[in-house]
Amino acid sequence: MTFGILVAEDEEITLKHLLSTLEREGYEVSGTDNGQQALEKLENEHFDLLIADIKMPGLNGIELLEKVKAKEIETEVMIITGFGSIKSAVETMQKGACDYITKPFDLDELMLKVKRTYDRKVLQREVAAFKASLGIDKKIPLIAKSESMRKVFQTIEGIKNSDCNVLLTGESGVGKSIVARTIHFTGRRKNRPFLSINCATLTEHLLASELFGHEKGAFTGAVKTKQGLVEVSDTGTLFLDEIAEMSPNMQAKLLKVLEDGEFYRVGGTKPFKVDVRFIAATNQNISALISEGKFRKDFYYRLNVMEIFIASLLERKEDIKPLSMYFFRKHVTKQNKKIKDFTKPALEVLLSYSFPGNIRELENIIERAVILEKGPLITPESLPQSLRIFHIETSFESQKIRTIDELNKDYAEHVVEMLDGNKSKAAELLGISRTSLWRILNESQRS
Amino acid sequence: MKNGQLVFVTYCDENFKEGLQYALDLARVLNEGMTILLLLKNKVLGGLEKVMAAAAFAEANEHETALEILSEGMGGKEKVTALLNACSAAGVNANVATECRDVVPVVKDVLNNKQSHVDMVILSPNIMGDDNVKARKFSNLLRTASRPIITMARQSCVAV
Numbered sequence: 329m330t331f332g333i334l335v336a337e338d339e340e341i342t343l344k345h346l347l348s349t350l351e352r353e354g355y356e357v358s359g360t361d362n363g364q365q366a367l368e369k370l371e372n373e374h375f376d377l378l379i380a381d382i383k384m385p386g387l388n389g390i391e392l393l394e395k396v397k398a399k400e401i402e403t404e405v406m407i408i409t410g411f412g413s414i415k416s417a418v419e420t421m422q423k424g425a426c427d428y429i430t431k432p433f434d435l436d437e438l439m440l441k442v443k444r445t446y447d448r449k450v451l452q453r454e455v456a457a458f459k460a461s462l463g464i465d466k467k468i469p470l471i472a473k474s475e476s477m478r479k480v481f482q483t484i485e486g487i488k489n490s491d492c493n494v495l496l497t498g499e500s501g502v503g504k505s506i507v508a509r510t511i512h513f514t515g516r517r518k519n520r521p522f523l524s525i526n527c528a529t530l531t532e533h534l535l536a537s538e539l540f541g542h543e544k545g546a547f548t549g550a551v552k553t554k555q556g557l558v559e560v561s562d563t564g565t566l567f568l569d570e571i572a573e574m575s576p577n578m579q580a581k582l583l584k585v586l587e588d589g590e591f592y593r594v595g596g597t598k599p600f601k602v603d604v605r606f607i608a609a610t611n612q613n614i615s616a617l618i619s620e621g622k623f624r625k626d627f628y629y630r631l632n633v634m635e636i637f638i639a640s641l642l643e644r645k646e647d648i649k650p651l652s653m654y655f656f657r658k659h660v661t662k663q664n665k666k667i668k669d670f671t672k673p674a675l676e677v678l679l680s681y682s683f684p685g686n687i688r689e690l691e692n693i694i695e696r697a698v699i700l701e702k703g704p705l706i707t708p709e710s711l712p713q714s715l716r717i718f719h720i721e722t723s724f725e726s727q728k729i730r731t732i733d734e735l736n737k738d739y740a741e742h743v744v745e746m747l748d749g750n751k752s753k754a755a756e757l758l759g760i761s762r763t764s765l766w767r768i769l770n771e772s773q774r775s
Numbered sequence: 776m777k778n779g780q781l782v783f784v785t786y787c788d789e790n791f792k793e794g795l796q797y798a799l800d801l802a803r804v805l806n807e808g809m810t811i812l813l814l815l816k817n818k819v820l821g822g823l824e825k826v827m828a829a830a831a832f833a834e835a836n837e838h839e840t841a842l843e844i845l846s847e848g849m850g851g852k853e854k855v856t857a858l859l860n861a862c863s864a865a866g867v868n869a870n871v872a873t874e875c876r877d878v879v880p881v882v883k884d885v886l887n888n889k890q891s892h893v894d895m896v897i898l899s900p901n902i903m904g905d906d907n908v909k910a911r912k913f914s915n916l917l918r919t920a921s922r923p924i925i926t927m928a929r930q931s932c933v934a935v
Contacts, residue, residue: 499923500779500805500894528779611779611894613921684895684925685804692804714797718900718927723917731919 331446332373335359336366336380336392337408346379349435350442363387370401376449377426377442381408382416390420397424404445408433470503470510471654474644480507480636487634488515493586495571495631496609498638501686504609505569507638511607512565520564523557528573535578537594546595558591562602571608571631572617579627586630606631641683641690642722648679648690655691656706659698667698670706677708677715682722733768740768779807779892782885784878785899787813791854792861794899794927799865801925807894808868811858812885813851814902815875878902879912886921895923903928 333350337343338361350357358375360366364386370378378396382389389407396405407420407428417428426448427441470481487494488511496504505524512522525538533547541556557566568574574582585591586606590599608631617623641648652670660667670678674697683689697710708716744754744765755765783798785791791813802809832841855871862869874881882896902908903926917924 500807682925684923685801689801689804692800712797712800714794714800714927717930718794718797719930720797721926721928722895723920723924723926734919 330356331377331449332356332358332375333377333379333442334366334369334375334403336363336378336384336389337361338381338384342381346438349439353439353442355442355446361385363389363392366392367395370396370403371399375403377445378403378405379408379438379442380405382410382420390416390423393420393423393425404449406441406445469654470506471650472644472647473650474639474647476639476644477647480638483634483636484511484514487511491603491605492633493606493608493631494633495614495628495635496607496638497614497635498611499640499686500611501688502638502640503687504611504638505567507636508565508567508607508609512567512605517564517605521561522565522567523561524567524569525557526569527578528570532575532578535574536581539578539582540591540593542594543596546593550595553593556591556593558585558602558604559593559600561604563604565605565607568606568608570610572610572612572614572623576622576624579624583624583627583630586627641686645679648683649675651687651690652678652694655694656698659695663698665698665701666704667701667706668704671708674706674708674711677711681715682720684720684722736768740765744769779805779894780810781805781807782810782812782882782893782896783899784812784814784882784896784902786901786905787815787851787854787873788901790901791899792857793901794897795858795861797927798897798899799862799867801897802867803865805894808870809862810891810893811862811869811871812881813854813858813871813873814878814881815851815873878905878908879916882916882920882924893922895925896920897925898927900927900929 333355335343335346335350335357337346337359340361343359343361347357347359358369358373360369361384363380363384366378366380366384367387369375378392380389380392384392387395389409393405393407396403404426405420405424407417407425409416409420409428409430417430420428426445429438429441470477472478472481484507494508494511496507498504508524509522512518525535527535530538537550537554537556539556539558541554541559542550544550544553581591585602585604589602589604591602592599614623614628614632618625618628641651652675656667656670659665678690678693685692693712693715694706696712697706701707701710714720740754740758743758744751747753747757751765752762755762758765760768781798781802783795785794795811798809829841832838851873855873858871859869878898882898885891885893885896917926
């Protein structure tokens, strides 16, 4: 790994000596005798480490350090202070220097400190690469022009710095996981872990082990103690995708974590305390699952401190074009193609399609078109044949006109729920007989 | 451990695979499994239609075509195998079921089945091109369905 070092030192002999020693050690070095020039170099070139003398013309070492931190230049700073000046050494560390060295300095000591900074930098890069490979730290931009998404952005802005649990609802492929990441990576927990799990892909026992971890010997195959996702995401965020698929038994276990921040590893007896923000997502109607007894009401209320509904792409057609352009640019760069734009007919095909698979489907269609297209513009021929030869429409909830029976049923259910299930009282308040209420409540089943 | 399902509804006729590629693409994008519902049309009527078409060709001295019509098509077993092969080639977990009823009650039952994890229903072009499907019942189904219903119509016969 190349490691660039900039040395800012006004004493010419010391500067030359430092540069030649560092170069011999294999570092890429550059030097200047002026604080202002050092700042200009840092703004124009990338250096991993700046070694700056505290007394310099133009900008002194402390001022240079302050400017580097204020301009968010990603360079570590090491300050050379005068002999015995502990006060200034403490001040430099408080202002964000990675280390300091006092004059007259021992070259071996300086090299050791530079090596330590180098090792730390290597480790930071490895962690970043590892996070990127796992998708842990993947930041994805939210692209939308529609009014409904503008409201979603406003809600995210309002809750990102709070610790409240969030429930994301919306059809498959609308971008619930991207919204979850945005909430985490723009909030105050952004430098803490963000982990996610799909509750639909694991059996109950495996899910328990994944979430809470297990003690050695807890079950056959548990050859060593394992930390669960709840434990690992302590101080961070845990994203629970497809939460509606979680069994009521597991919901009860997780409820304890939501309420008290406390859990036990599988087979363990020691309680663990954690501070985790939960973001859950589902494409199902949780209220219906609650009435069927498949989803715990108390768990739902704990999760649903804030609910964010993400509309389907069909309901926000104005987002199709900006999203298409975003995916187009992304895949043109990825595939190293020289396609410039969409043809008008191709864009019309996209705008007239209902995208039942939502944004995920749009990206898939555009990726495929970019791969297939050989000309300078995306033509309809590069789009899936089905979109051209069939007229594909999707029926969806908000397009529906609700019948009087449906409205009656919803209102009757609301009144019954308000009265804690007391149907006699509900019938009395609604001004109908108990039989009529029964008939209204069971309307859809009978039809 | 449960996975969402797309339900692809098609008639068990010569166009039974029409629209299947679209359904498979969608299932892959959404990472879901697929259930294919093969609807068997009224056999008597279907057989009569076939015989009448063959007779018309025979009267026009197109004997070879008439014979082709009478012997055309695969049997149910072959169709199921062909569908399952297409699904497995596309990497989509699928199962095939057959029904002898009209499309509207079948789809209603699919959506009302609380044990199944149906995310959406796709009606193939041969269903949408069938004049025997009653428009009123059908539009009522689209209006009241609890999950999205995707209709695929050939560009020349956009229905409902």
